[in-house]
Amino acid sequence: MIIEGKVLIAQGGGPTAVINQSLVGAVLEARKFAQVTKVYGAINGVNGIVNENFHDLSRETTHNLEQVAMTPSSALLSTRDKPDEKYCKEIFKVLKAHEIRYFFYIGGNDSSDAVRIVNQQAILSNYELRAIHIPKTIDNDLMINDHTPGYGSAAKYITNAFIGANLDNRALPGIYIGVVMGRHAGFLTAAAALAKKYEDDGPHLIYVPERVFKIEQFLIDVKNVYDKYGRCVIAVSEGIQDEKGVPIIASLMDKVEKDAHGNIQLSGTGALGDLLGKYIKNHLNIKRVRSDTFGYPQRCFMGCVSDVDRNEAREVGEKAAQYALWDNVGGSITIHRTGHYSVDYRLTPLDLVAGKTKVMPDNFINSECNNVTEAFINYARPLLGSEMHYAHRLRASKVPKILNKKE
Secondary structure, eight states: OOOEEEEEEOOOSOOSSSSHHHHHHHHHHHHOOEEEEEEEEEEEHHHHHHHEEEEEEEEEEHHHHHHHHOOOOOOOOOOOOOOOOOOHHHHHHHHHHHEEEEEEEEEEEHHHHHHHHHHHHHTTOOOEEEEEEOOOOOOOOOOOSOOOOOOOHHHHHHHHHHHHHHHHHHHHHHHEEEOOSSSSSSSSHHGGGGGGOOOTTSSOOOOTSBBOHHHHHHHHHHHHHHHHHHHEEEETTOBBBBBTTTBHHHHHHOOOOOOOOOOOOOSOOOOHHHHHHHHHHHHOOOOOEEEEEEOTTTHHHHHGOOOOHHHHHHHHHHHHHHHHTOOOOOOOEEEEEEEETEEEEEEEOOGTTOOOOOOOOGBBOTTTSBOOOHHHHHHGGGGSSSSSOOOOOOOOOOOSSSOOTTO
């Protein structure tokens, strides 16, 4: 059955360096089909849908779309709205009024759940709608997917940042703490491990939310590394938590900020790095301790895009249009690894993805809970793409001393 009508595409949640590839892939592929009467883009995600804030992309030039595809962040702008059933009923009402028959939403966990609920509304109303979720998140925490578009480029940024931090720390030794995004999943923080080339390279310690963080053991770990190398580089997920599931930032601070959804504010503050640094100074008597919170540059850094990530983001957008318009079905596009390195794209039922969170598997985290394993390295390295550059060291021989031979 061929369904004639309009296509509506939206982007939700945190932007990424490659999210516009998915947008452009879906737009260009959808415009090939005769049953598509218009291709709309919703400004500010689901918020733009309920407010009927649409732009007509039907006659946007291919050249300009390709330029937009190479531009990080959400070209259609985004939203942090988390639609419930009542909200989704309003979305569906707008889709029906505008004769939208194909709805593509590019986003993460919450976005997939919105697609699921809207699809249910269409079924209950006996309205022919093909709703497809297109995966996107730097957190890499979507179920069923081997990995998600946006993660590879963010991981490349983290890897490069820690290459630089390690080189700096080697030149002027001390303690360095880098705090990385990741409330529940540690995939992005774990990518710091890809910065290591030589045996004594940092990061020497990596802490992720999937393991209980114990401040006493943390101090022991830091001291052991510092005693061995005279320095220590540490990667920490913003979402590390204690044995009760309380974020460490909350247990170390007297007063914590919360976001609009009641979650403890983890991003946008350097508090966690400062607090851990203070603990090290006070308990290990190490003076040179520095910390950085990487923040928003992780998401949309223009000079650090993975070509693998870019190509896959484009293809999931294309596949969404193909499944909806060729096969007349809805669901969630998922990425599946089929070789070293190759992937395939499948359509997965929305119930298996929507509103769920994938975390790092046990075999990716070492038994000491302070680093990652070779299994993670092998998993993540291909995702950084073909244009990674690693640091090198001088190999010149040492010149014998003349005046201070005994030293």
